[in-house]
Amino acid sequence: MGIVDDLQRARIAFERRDWAAAYDRLTAADGEPSSAGLGADDLMTLAMSAFLLGDIDDCIRALQRGYRLRIDNGEVPGAVRFAFWLARVHNGRGEGAVGSGWAARAERLLADQPDDVVERGYLLIHDFFRCVDRGDLDGAVAVGDEIVSVARRHGDPDLLAQGLVCKGRMMMYAGHVPEGLATLDEAMVGVAAGELSPVFAGTVYCAMIDACQEVLDFGRASAWTTALTRWCDSQPDLVPFTGQCAVHRGQILRLHAAYPEALEEFEDACQRYAALGYDVAAGLAMSERGDVLRIRGDYALAESSYDQAASYGYEAQPGRALLMVARGRVSGAVAAVRRLLAETGDPVHRSRLLAGAVEVLIAGDEPAEAEEAARQLSTIAEEFGCAGLRASAAYCSALVALAAEDSDRALPQARTAAQLWSELRAPYEAARAKVLVGRAVRLLGDDDSATAELTAACRTFAELGTVAARQEAEKLIGRSTSGLTGRELDVLRLVAVGNSNAEIAGLLVLSDKTVARHLTNIFAKLDVPSRTAAVAYARDHDLL
Template identity: 55%
Template sequence: MGLVDDLERAREAYERREWVAAYDALSDADDSALDAQDFGRLATAAYLLGRQNDCVQALQRAHKAHIDAGETVQAVRIGFWLSMVLLENGESAVGAGWVGRCQRLLEQVPGDVVERGYVLLPVMMRHIYAGEFELASKLAVEITEYGRRFSNADLLAQGLNAQGRMLMYAGRVPEGMSLLDEAMIGISMGEVSPIIAGHVYCSLIEACQEVSDYGRAAEWTRALTGWIEDQPGLVPFTGQCAIHRGQIMGIRGAFRAALEELDRAVARYLDSETPAAAGLALAEAGNLHRICGDLDAAETDYERATGFGYEPQPGLALLWLARGRTAAATNAVHRLLAEPRDPVHRSQLLAGSVEVLLATGEVEEARAIADELAAIADAFRCTALSAAAHQARASCLLSTGEPGAAALEARNAVALWRSLDAPYDVARCQVLLGRALRNLGDDDSAVAELGQARRMFQGLGAAPAERDVLRLVQPSRPAGLTEREVEVLRLVASGRSNSEIAAALVLSEKTVARHLSNIYTKLGVASRTAAAAFAFENGLA
């Protein structure tokens, strides 16, 4: 009776989602005492505790037990889970083998059964990983139909979620987001199994982040956090949840807290069997370190992200720009814009590309990209993208000497970023507005906007942005330097060469050399190092 009681307690712990207790009891039990369903429970508990190898072994035992009992349909269901776990672990060939076995077994089953829908899931995922979205979309519709026909909450959630993501990548973002929300109904009602629920949660939030739908991302991240906290010991999904929390914290201006959360995400991924997923967390950390002025830390983060197969762009190009590597930044942006991408992934590049292009004097191309961003924002109906589009247009209009139009765009951007509680972005747009107002002759209003932006940057710890706005608030030109000579001197202090300064200011190298000669004379120095020292001492760098 003791063994029977232990098994009953293990099953009850499983039903209560006490994964540690369920795993310990089931893994300690004698294999001969476990039936196929017990091995399935053990596999689920192992998966949710991050024990992927134990999960695979338990699933193999469950599959054999069902086969030995002549339970073909149940064996197919277990084979599906094996294929999904192996595919997730990067063992695509072995996973495909299990899909083939499941399809062969289903040939022995008469009529239509829900397991035929399950076997379509790993096939759909392979198409998604290969970027074959049209094929994946057709399978997603079929999976959704199986879910509805058999009242299967797992298939319905997976199918709707996949349909939504595919619609988004086709540029139909509002329709896609509607399906993603519908996929969450079964999860919110507790109808979806834990593993599927975790994947759908993370997929939805990832989709929100991809189109900068920060409000919806924050709402579902809070829900995911609560869902995880209700299941002590849970390991999968915690790293991704930490990334999402870090992203939201960063948007809200809590940079240090965001960096700590992202560090936790990296640690969780490195301790798990999916370390490659750390790339996104490292790229996000790099962006925050760059904003805070810790360029060395940002470069390290970006390098590590690249090592995990994640390209941290356009953040890396902006880092190169900050380091004076103008050519590298420009080349990267041109390459990124030339590569074919779906509208969602292209939208993530555009705002940063405008910033780089304007800094290197490519104003017309920057304006075209800003207009493209505005068109995408209109189609996606996402507030953050609209704010970024107004911001990009304001920057372009300032560069072409249109301060009136720039002021209007900047005001729109400020209002939209404020509605999203994004203080760093609000302050950046206030700088644009201040510059536009100054160019319109309204210096008092300009100083007010710039002063607010400076205080915001200071409170956030965004040192580079604070230094930039300080130069605008206190535009002193010591030693009789002209405004252009101050611009050249600042770039010298940032370590840029004459050719890079020429590219940044759209001047010839001969003109830059002449400015440098005049600067040396006015400052009474004879070297770039001494000139840079003067710039730092006088708050020009």
């Protein structure tokens, strides 16, 4: 097969998103003894194929060759395109100094070019992220507007979609969430119409879903996650964006309390991110994994996941603070959420902290601060209009009202939270809201209704395997917090201080066989595999 045939087949393979075939044929053509090497356009195709296969080193080598070829031929705008991608790829894997160097070189090359060339719009993308990094949100908004303007003048769909994403996210951080989401919807039009190149399409998909998750717009997040999954599945060899897709699937599965499946997605995402060197993204996946484990009551594993997130440079909050409360380290948790709230100003990121902060501050007996945090969350939820935020705000309002023993204020908020979470098909969150309903009606003297609400919540927690929440509900009903009998607790306490089965039998005047049966029951009820795990669980849950 000749070089011309290889190149033609490679280009066709790239168009049909067969990245492996495109890469293999371009590499073969490049290595032919009679070949003078790939041209600049084919080197760009080779670089994008390598990128989409997850081979970042080969991508960079192809981009460097393309850049040199454009420079040698005096094709400055083309060289700027290669420099733009070199900056973007290096920045993407955490090599900011190298990325900045390539961006600066591209800007120098454009110094002698006409003012209104589309390549200036691409370099503005780097300006945008520099503004974001130094906290200049006004500057970032202005740059986003300029990117959109350049893109529209030149009819460039990739640049337009990226500019709309930049603009939409900044509008959201400025508190204009409905308008920001509408701008992101406009960016998605180009993706849905197939107008965007693959890297920009994947970038816009993930930015849209990230934005939805940030404001708990679960309806949009779920719809676009399904679309992203289909897009990834249509490209079997695709590596980038599949980690983000796994995280987003995991987030939706977590909402619907499909915890084992969510854990698998987060673990898969972490492996994919780590393989590409995207450490902060891998940290996000580990933080999400920790949140699921914490909800399930696997506190030791949750802490390990949060530690892994930190090792990747990601602060797993407010999940870690909530875990500290669950393990009895309340004062440390209160200090952590106070710091987080002091550091976080924009309403989008603040909204992600406030619900956890309310729970921590209530646990720390700081009702005034909890009330203020709940009030802020209610204001943000009303402005943003997203159902998940409104449900979270109603839950927190009920929680602070119950702390003040104000049942009249707590009950309608708790019922609103239960209804909204149910409509979002979030059974764990809906059951938590039912617990608050039960507590509120009990304050009003209706014990029978309280027991009914708490029992329903307890049943849901048991079905979901959320041990800590189930135990809290059982405590409110009046059952043993562990589900263990008194004799089983006696056995567990003796195991905890190091007694063997025979020693326990002697101390409790039981047969060895009876002690063994009690231990089997303990393992089953606590859902643990061993004596050591049972003791660790008992210590974590104050059963000793």
